[in-house]
Amino acid sequence: MSCSLSLFFFFFPLLLLLSTTTNLSHANDTQPQARPYSHDNDNDNINNNMLPQSEAETLFSIMETMSSDQTWRTSYPHPCLPDSSWPGIECKPGTDNLLHVSRLDFGNPPYPTCKNSATFPSLIFSLPYLRSVFFFNCFTLTKTNLSIISSSFSSSIQQLSFRSNPALTGPIPPEISNLKSLKILTLSQNRLSGPIPEEIFYLSSLVHLDLSYNLLTGGVSDQLGYLKNLVGLDLSYNMLRNSIPNTIGQLGLLQKLDLSSNLLTGGIPDSIGKLSSLVFLALSNNQLSGRFPQGIENLQSLQYIIMDQNPMSITLPLELGKLVRLQELRLADSGYSGTIPENFSQLKNLTTLSLQNNHLTGEIPESFGGLPHIYHLNLSWNLLAGIVPFNASFLNRLGRNLDLSGNPGLCLSSSEAYNVKIGVSVCGRNGSGSDLHQPLMSSRASSPPGLVSHHQHQLVLVSSLGVLVLHQMMFLV
Numbered sequence: 062m063s064c065s066l067s068l069f070f071f072f073f074p075l076l077l078l079l080s081t082t083t084n085l086s087h088a089n090d091t092q093p094q095a096r097p098y099s100h101d102n103d104n105d106n107i108n109n110n111m112l113p114q115s116e117a118e119t120l121f122s123i124m125e126t127m128s129s130d131q132t133w134r135t136s137y138p139h140p141c142l143p144d145s146s147w148p149g150i151e152c153k154p155g156t157d158n159l160l161h162v163s164r165l166d167f168g169n170p171p172y173p174t175c176k177n178s179a180t181f182p183s184l185i186f187s188l189p190y191l192r193s194v195f196f197f198n199c200f201t202l203t204k205t206n207l208s209i210i211s212s213s214f215s216s217s218i219q220q221l222s223f224r225s226n227p228a229l230t231g232p233i234p235p236e237i238s239n240l241k242s243l244k245i246l247t248l249s250q251n252r253l254s255g256p257i258p259e260e261i262f263y264l265s266s267l268v269h270l271d272l273s274y275n276l277l278t279g280g281v282s283d284q285l286g287y288l289k290n291l292v293g294l295d296l297s298y299n300m301l302r303n304s305i306p307n308t309i310g311q312l313g314l315l316q317k318l319d320l321s322s323n324l325l326t327g328g329i330p331d332s333i334g335k336l337s338s339l340v341f342l343a344l345s346n347n348q349l350s351g352r353f354p355q356g357i358e359n360l361q362s363l364q365y366i367i368m369d370q371n372p373m374s375i376t377l378p379l380e381l382g383k384l385v386r387l388q389e390l391r392l393a394d395s396g397y398s399g400t401i402p403e404n405f406s407q408l409k410n411l412t413t414l415s416l417q418n419n420h421l422t423g424e425i426p427e428s429f430g431g432l433p434h435i436y437h438l439n440l441s442w443n444l445l446a447g448i449v450p451f452n453a454s455f456l457n458r459l460g461r462n463l464d465l466s467g468n469p470g471l472c473l474s475s476s477e478a479y480n481v482k483i484g485v486s487v488c489g490r491n492g493s494g495s496d497l498h499q500p501l502m503s504s505r506a507s508s509p510p511g512l513v514s515h516h517q518h519q520l521v522l523v524s525s526l527g528v529l530v531l532h533q534m535m536f537l538v
């Protein structure tokens with residue numbers, strides 16, 4: 062929804078431009094000799110709102126294999142006419158002054174929907190002026206694979222976006238590297254399998270690469286470092302193994318890095334400390350261990366660190382307290398020990414801090430009560446002790462988004478305790494009675510495992526929403 066909206070804003074000026082240029086050329090229709098002339102397309106030149114015949118033929122063959130919404134050939138004999146109401150097609154004048162297909166959009170209405178037997182139309186790569194192609198929710202029943210034909214060498218495609226196509230299977234072919242003009246490659250939420258071909262990293266114009274939510278296996282090759290123009294990299298929710306290549310530090314423009322939910326092992330390479338444009342870093346749910354990259358405190362653009370569920374087993378790095386733009390810091394379920402650094406209270410823009418399910422000891426820093434934007438604070442299931450340093454106004458502001466349960470050593474001073482449920486008993490009582498301040502039973506102790514994973518699922522949703530918003534933000538920039 063928001064995607065098509067942003068695309069609308071992206072293409073709207075283009076459309077305006079297009080309609081003005083076509084109107085202007087209309088005014089000169091009486092002087093056809095003034096325009097470049099092509100002998101095998103005589104008919105087309107009488108009205109330059111038409112596609113060259115061969116291109117129209119290619120387009121109609123594509124439509125016939127893809128969609129049964131219309132008999133496209135008869136409903137839209139001139140799909141580029143300004144008053145053509147074919148949704149999901151855009152045309153642009155080429156250097157030859159003729160109109161050419163520049164964008165195709167398939168999937169959910171109003172765009173042409175894909176019929177059950179639709180398979181991947183390699184013919185798109187022979188449309189010489191095609192810039193952007195979108196297949197959303199298109200290949201759902203008939204298994205098909207990505208096949209890239211040799212004519213794609215001259216393809217001018219800049220944006221290829223295949224999202225939510227459960228029947229799009231098989232490997233990403235190495236011939237993908239033929240699409241040399243690609244800037245945005247989105248192959249997300251399909252069932253692509255096999256390794257990420259090294260050739261994909263030869264697409265040196267790539268700005269966004271999203272291969273998330275597939276079944277990709279193998280490692281991420283060192284050639285990743287070739288993508289010097291990359292701003293967004295999302296390989297999350299696959300089955301990628303081995304370590305994160307050190308060459309990732311060569312992606313100097315990278316703003317978003319998401320490698321969550323894979324099988325990555327080893328340490329986080331120090332070279333990540335060189336990615337000074339990084340805004341969003343997500344490495345959750347892998348097998349990463351060891352320390353944070355040296356120089357992480359230099360990543361002064363970072364707003365999100367999402368690193369739950371890794372066997373880190375270290376103390377919380379003080380340096381994170383220097384990343385003053387941080388809005389979300391999620392380090393749950395990762396074996397952290399030691400105390401919570403007082404320095405984290407310097408993160409004035411922090412809205413979410415998740416440190417639950419670790420082995421943290423000591424007291425909650427008193428200065429946390431002064432975090433002006435904190436909205437979600439989960440410190441549950443640690444070994445924290447002492448008096449909860451929050452006053453009633455803080456406790457009321459966070460409400461149920463504050464979770465301190467599962468820390469047997471914590472207690473709440475009775476003056477702040479009226480009617481709050483943060484999973485902590487009042488100091489000096491042993492909580493066995495039936496009084497109002499009895500700790501909220503922990504969800505882990507009281508609910509079946511299904512409920513816990515349901516909650517984790519919600520967290521994933523919330524964080525993917527964040528990713529989406531961020532993605533839109535960066536896409537519009």
Ligand SMILES: *[C@@H]1O[C@H](CO)[C@@H](O)[C@H](O)[C@H]1NC(C)=O
Pocket residue numbers: 085086088089092095
């Ligand atoms: C029509 O063509 C003439 C020359 O062939 C050019 O000077 C003029 O700007 C054109 N007018 C429009 C509206 O494109």
Ligand SMILES: *[C@@H]1O[C@H](CO)[C@@H](O)[C@H](O)[C@H]1NC(C)=O
Pocket residue numbers: 205206207208231232234
């Ligand atoms: C894709 O599918 C076609 C037809 O089913 C097959 O011939 C081709 O080998 C497949 N390509 C890949 C890369 O699997």
Ligand SMILES: *[C@@H]1O[C@H](CO)[C@@H](O)[C@H](O)[C@H]1NC(C)=O
Pocket residue numbers: 379380382383404
């Ligand atoms: C932690 O904070 C203290 C005082 O605010 C500061 O002196 C120290 O340098 C900080 N340490 C790090 C590693 O940021």
Ligand SMILES: *[C@@H]1O[C@H](CO)[C@@H](O)[C@H](O)[C@H]1NC(C)=O
Pocket residue numbers: 385386387410
């Ligand atoms: C905190 O967020 C506000 C509003 O989003 C922003 O204007 C400000 O620059 C941020 N502060 C830092 C230190 O990044």
Ligand SMILES: *[C@@H]1O[C@H](CO)[C@@H](O)[C@H](O)[C@H]1NC(C)=O
Pocket residue numbers: 430431452453454455
């Ligand atoms: C609660 O604590 C915060 C931070 O320490 C402080 O700014 C605020 O004034 C306190 N509110 C009350 C009602 O004491």
Ligand SMILES: *[C@@H]1O[C@H](CO)[C@@H](O)[C@H](O)[C@H]1NC(C)=O
Pocket residue numbers: 417418439440441442461462463464504505513516
């Ligand atoms: C805090 O984390 C625990 C453990 O993952 C979870 O069960 C609980 O729902 C979380 N609480 C909040 C308020 O997010």
Ligand SMILES: *[C@@H]1O[C@H](CO)[C@@H](O)[C@H](O)[C@H]1NC(C)=O
Pocket residue numbers: 489490491492493494
């Ligand atoms: C605390 O627990 C002990 C043993 O369970 C009990 O004997 C005692 O009365 C309790 N004290 C309070 C204040 O509830």
